[in-house]
Amino acid sequence: MKLRSLALAAAGMALAGCHTDMWVQPRVKYYQPSEFFADQSGARTPPAGTVPRGQARTDDPKYTGRTPDGKLVTELPARLVLDGQEVDTRTELGKVLRVGKDRFTAQCSHCHGAAGDGQGMITKRGLVLRRPPASYHTDRLRKMPIGHFFDVMTNGFGTMFPANYRLDPDERWAVAAYIRALQLSQAMDPDALTPEERAKLGGAN
Ligand code: HEC
Known part of the structure; x- marks a missing residue:
């Protein structure tokens, strides 16, 4: 019995020894800064010319928010898949x-x-940030093509982080459409409504 536990202890130590190097090896974890790279970011962009495997979505306006000549998209994609349903x-x-x-x-x-x-x-x-979260109700943002909002969510903007890992592309378009609706809700010209629509507002105009 004694021998057996001794052998076990020895084996345990030997095995732990094998692994230690691999546990403590220097490596960068997600989002950790790096002293090695000049831009100090541990996350690297793929080298130019890298060919994506699987579905390459690099030039489709639905996934970039831009037309092939680089202009922001001005309309929602015709079809979206939301909550598993084609819309x-x-x-x-x-x-x-x-x-x-x-x-x-x-x-x-x-x-x-x-x-x-x-x-x-x-x-x-x-929340103290170098720049406060934007209000969408400015002339500049009201005039922005809808692709801009998709782009901000996909790539981030200034101090704002991207939301691309929380929302899939179709959901990002839905949020962009909702931002447009919010903008209209705060700056609607009552004269642009039909009399029936104005009546539905219940006197608020
Ligand atoms: C943690 C706080 C935070 C969250 C969450 C956040 N934002 Fe922002 N957002 C900011 C800040 C801060 C700015 C201003 C960044 C700057 O000017 O550098 C900003 C700016 C923007 C702008 C303005 C860009 C411009 O052209 O001026 C848009 C549009 C926007 N956010 C959309 C979104 C959407 C859509 C979401 C949700 C998917 C979102 N944000 C979530 C903090 C946030």
């Missing part, structure tokens, strides 16, 4: 906006506010 964005905009609202509320409203005015809960409660 025609021309005829089923309500579905697009419902999903957009859901994702916006979960992923953006704590900074940008439920109305998109930049007054989210964590902004109000002391």
Whole structure:
């Protein structure tokens, strides 16, 4: 019995010895800074000319928010797959906006506010950033093509991190559409409404 436990202890030590090197080897974990690279980022972009495996989506406006000549897309893609359902964005905009609202509320409203005015809960409660979360209700952003909002979510903007790993491309388009709806909700010209639509506002105009 004694011999056996001795042998076990020896084997344990030997085995632990084998592995130690691999456990403590120098390596960069996700999002860790690196002293090695000049830009100090541990995350590297693939070298130029790298060919993606699987589905390459590098030049399709639906996945870049830009036309092949680099201009921002001005319209929603005709079809999106949202919550597993194919949606025609021309005829089923309500579905697009419902999903957009859901994702916006979960992923953006704590900074940008439920109305998109930049007054989210964590902004109000002391989030200190070099630049505050933007309000969407500025002339510049109202005039921006819808592709800009897709681009901001996909690539980040200034101090804002990208949301591409939280929202798939189709969800990002739905959020972009919802931002447009928020913009209209705060700056609608009542004269652009039909009398019936104005009546639905219940006197608020
Ligand atoms: C942690 C807080 C935070 C979250 C969450 C966040 N943002 Fe932002 N956002 C910012 C900040 C800060 C800026 C301003 C960045 C700058 O000007 O450098 C910004 C700017 C923007 C802008 C303006 C870009 C421009 O042209 O000025 C848009 C559009 C935007 N965010 C959309 C979104 C969307 C959509 C989401 C959700 C998917 C989101 N943001 C989530 C903090 C946030």
